[in-house]
Amino acid sequence: MKLAILVLEDEPDVRAALERDIEPLARTVRIEPAQDVADAREVVAQIEAEGDVLALVLADHRLPGTTGVDFLCELAADPDTAYIATVLVTGQADQADTIKAVNLAGLDYYIAKPWSVAELDTVVRKLLTDxxxxxxxxxxxxxxxLDPVRAMDLVRRRLGDR
Incomplete structure (x- = not known):
């Protein structure tokens, strides 16, 4: 069983850049791209069917059809997916969209485009650990x-529970 990250971005170059920037995690984390919300729903179903755990969604807001924020709201409203960590990676969300993402989708983090690779790595590791x-x-x-310090604390606690 692997943790999975869904990269939901309609611009192929931006999606490829996000995938490239989290590629160092690919040895232990499944990275799945999606170009729109319909594609993302199929990817989520595939991840679940294969026994992996969708842990994190990196989503753009402005997408063809359903917005990234609306997709994150769907995940948050479903008890089976409410645990998934969510990051809005966008340069396009206005204040109302951002408020909706925080209040209705339980947004974990907002990263503005263009992003810092170091910030993205730190946020992804923190949220996977969460x-x-x-x-x-x-x-x-x-x-x-995972975040190395917190991960070792989790291991210690787990071993102490035995």
Whole structure:
């Protein structure tokens, strides 16, 4: 079982850049691209069907059809996906969109385009660690993708529970 990150971005160059910037995590994390919300829904179903855990969605806001914020709201409203960490990676969301993302989608983080690779890495590792902790998953198989200090605390606590 792997943790999965969904990269929801309609611009191929931007999607490829996001994937490239989180590629160092790919040894232990499944990275799945989607170009729109319909595609993202199919990817989510595929991840679940294959027994992996969707842990994080990096979503643009302005997409053809359904917006990224509306998709994040869908995830937050469904008890089966409400645990998923969400990041809005956009340069296009206005204040109302951002407020909706925070209030209705439980947005975990907002990253403005163009992003800093270091910030993206820090945020992704923190949020993956949050999901592992919140869901009670064994951190050991995912250590290389987690926040190192917090991950070791999770391992210590898990070993202490035995």
């Amino acid at each position: 999901v592992v902790e919140a869901t009670g998953l064994d951190p050991m198989p995912h250590l290389a993708a």
